Amino acid sequence: MDNNPKNSVFQVRLPIIIALALSFGVLIGANSFKASPNNAQQTAKGYLKFRDILSYIDRDYVDTVNVEELTDFAIAKMLEKLDPHTSYIPASEISIARSYLEGNFDGIGIEFNVFRDTVYVVAPLSGGPSETVGIQAGDKIVKVNGENIAGVGITTQKVLEKLRGTKGSKVQLSILRKAQTKPMNFVVTRHKIPSHSVDVSYMLDKQTGYIKIARFANNTYAEFKEALSKLKKSGMQRLVLDLRGNPGGYMDRATKIADEFISGNKKIVYTDGKGTKYDSDTYAKVKGEFEEGKLVVLIDEGSASASEILAGALQDNDRALIVGRRSFGKGLVQMPISLNDGSELRLTISRYYTPSGRSIQKSYKKGTEEYGNDILNRYKKGEFFHQDSIRFDDSLKYKTINGRIVYGGGGIMPDVFVSRDTSDVTNYLNQLFAKNLVRKFAVNYFQDHRKEFEKMPFEDYKTSFLVSDKMLQGIIKEASSLKIVYKEKEFERSKDLLKNHIKAYIARSAYGSEGFYTIFQERDRELKQALQSFGRAGLLEKNYVQAHSVPE
Incomplete structure (x- = not known):
């Protein structure tokens, strides 16, 4: 505990x-609402x-x-x-x-995350307007309709207000992408987003x-x-x-x-x-x-x-x-x-x-x-x-x-x-989560290795992909730049849990929600208990059927 x-x-x-x-x-x-007659006065x-x-x-x-x-x-x-x-x-x-x-709502169809006053695209929604024009996971949105939104204390609420709008209306995005020296401009037509x-x-x-x-x-x-x-x-x-x-x-x-x-x-x-x-x-x-x-x-x-x-x-x-x-x-x-x-x-x-x-x-x-x-x-x-x-x-x-x-x-x-289960949870790990470091690292890693993941079936990723010590050192270095003090004992205690989260978030960008949950649930003790409880569920279901069966 x-x-x-x-x-x-x-x-x-x-x-x-x-x-x-x-x-x-x-x-x-x-429904229509009226005051109670007893309290009208x-x-x-x-x-x-x-x-x-x-x-x-x-x-x-x-x-x-x-x-x-x-x-x-x-x-x-x-x-x-x-x-x-x-x-x-x-x-x-x-x-x-x-x-x-x-x-549903009218928007541009992205899942995003705000990290250090920067808006990162976690993933464009499949079939949505952003994916259609070529926006990718890991892209940084720096301007919306010419207005700077990077480094100005932007919040999730403000981002939503700027990106959502009337179906058919257009929004211009200025994007920074790794390996590109200059911002890329995209015009996205808002559409109904499920x-x-x-x-x-x-x-x-x-x-x-x-x-x-x-x-x-x-x-x-x-x-x-x-x-x-x-x-x-x-x-x-x-x-x-x-x-x-x-x-x-x-x-x-x-x-x-x-x-x-x-x-x-x-x-x-x-x-x-x-x-x-x-x-x-x-x-x-x-x-x-x-x-x-x-x-x-x-x-x-x-x-x-x-x-x-x-x-x-x-x-x-x-x-x-x-x-x-x-x-x-x-x-x-x-x-x-x-x-x-x-x-x-x-x-x-x-x-x-x-x-x-x-x-x-x-x-x-x-x-x-x-x-x-x-x-x-x-x-x-x-x-x-x-x-x-x-x-x-x-x-x-x-x-x-x-x-x-x-x-x-x-x-x-x-x-x-x-x-x-808090056995792997430490103050150091919490600070990484609080600063959104894990998710940002995973999105960037996916973007750097996109072509490799496009060729890798999910089952191969699940069984063979390992979060390396080099990757973990990258997280530690980024954390230090945010003045998160490295604590070796806490890091070692949380290491396996951290690896699981990194691998799951990479899977989110590469394989979607099913990929994320499949990896994430490898350490889900509540789900494991659920699977072990089907025996009891079977007895409950058997009694239920016997007591409450009804003729066709």
């Missing part, structure tokens, strides 16, 4: 996990008070103020008095927020399929169906469904996927809100493509909302074995409400419950800050390393459809616990 949680790889990624979970959660379609008084104060400030305050910024700030502070997931998204940020879930939410799907062996879902967006169900069909044609008899790090999204996409695994008309999820307006019950209703067959679901502390709906439905119906660590614990449903100025309110309108009656929502009574620190507190208490450090109240005990004990009140607890 690492004694310095502040410096773990998990901590480097923690803000991303929490931000995604808090921002995207479970969403349902927006109080609502009117509050509105008039806010209007008067804003008017006085705008008219009489000693300095000129930005009224729109004041309004956005006031709204954000007001929502802090509610729950951690009700949120307000200003009009200036709404397009990027929506594109995460809408499944945003995939099923990261990868492939066969782990002759009988085992693997599907990783990154979030539940517009296209997720269609992508999942396509992946499932492909794997079945490849001979899949059992499946690992990976929901680790999945922050949620649209609830109905998660329930449709659950329906592909659950037979008959058994309950998947239900919601309960104020009154009955937002109450709902969702049942299985279609003949799914994988209602029989061993199923293991991977979850962790980054699995939230719709991920928990899917995992909870499969667990409560005794359809899947859940492997990993306790999930995030978000059991609130948000309704997106478009406002007149183009901004959006995502308002919590109900709680969701798993089929056994469990609420997955963890407590937020101690405030937003304490709520946001929950994952870190779990780490400090040792929950990521010891299952017996987790305590559930007996009053929150429930039973699955076949009588197994499960608990509510704070995420989905897996059937098979897997501790986090």
Whole structure:
């Protein structure tokens, strides 16, 4: 166990996990919204008070103020008095927020990374407009439409704003490429870019399929169906469904996927809100493509909302074995409400419950800050390393459809616990990740050896390519230039893990997502445990089929 949680790889990624979970959660379609008749008078008084104060400030305050910024700030502070997931998204940020879930956007089709104020192309998306004009992995974007973006404190948000635009519009890019002495200019026509939410799907062996879902967006169900069909044609008899790090999204996409695994008309999820307006019950209703067959679901502390709906439905119906660590614990449903100025309110309108009656929502009574620190507190208490450090109240005990004990009140607890492995994690390694050094090195290495990789089949790369000591010295040299002090003991401790990441990221540029995950998962102890758990999953599936078989 690492004694310095502040410096773990998990901590480097923690803000991303929490931000995604808090921002995207479970969403349902927006409907018209009206104030409660019981509070109409109080609502009117509050509105008039806010209007008067804003008017006085705008008219009489000693300095000129930005009224729109004041309004956005006031709204954000007001929502802090509610729950951690009700949120307000200003009009200036709404397009990027929506594109995460809408499944596609208009852009130039690249995966990029910002390193030392420089925008690196990690990979052009296959078939996208950037690949079409010849942009390559490893290229540095230094100008967009003649405006310098290198060395000016550029952020990912600013890059997205400059590269995305209306379909058919053109953007001029100035590119620096290795072996080229002068910048290269490309004109890229923006086009609709698919945003995939099923990261990868492939066969782990002759009988085992693997599907990783990154979030539940517009296209997720269609992508999942396509992946499932492909794997079945490849001979899949059992499946690992990976929901680790999945922050949620649209609830109905998660329930449709659950329906592909659950037979008959058994309950998947239900919601309960104020009154009955937002109450709902969702049942299985279609003949799914994988209602029989061993199923293991991977979850962790980054699995939230719709991920928990899917995992909870499969667990409560005794359809899947859940492997990993306790999930995030978000059991609130948000309704997106478009406002007149183009901004959006995502308002919590109900709680969701798993089929056994469990609420997955963890407590937020101690405030937003304490709520946001929950994952870190779990780490400090040792929950990521010891299952017996987790305590559930007996009053929150429930039973699955076949009588197994499960608990509510704070995420989905897996059937098979897997501790986090920090044995190879050091402060030195964390600094390399924090500075994006590993990914940058891999992209540059691929670019320098592109012709070699084009001739090398992936299976040959997987079995024969080795990350050499010379390559590692290159990383160390680059780190030193960034004032990262070399520590030999820490480096030796992290060496094998570092090699794995370098090889995986090179594979990402050379062979795509499947290449990346195939290499990366060689050190994935949670996936290895999932594969070892198919025996238990088989017993669960056998009892499930016997108890819930229905006539054709």
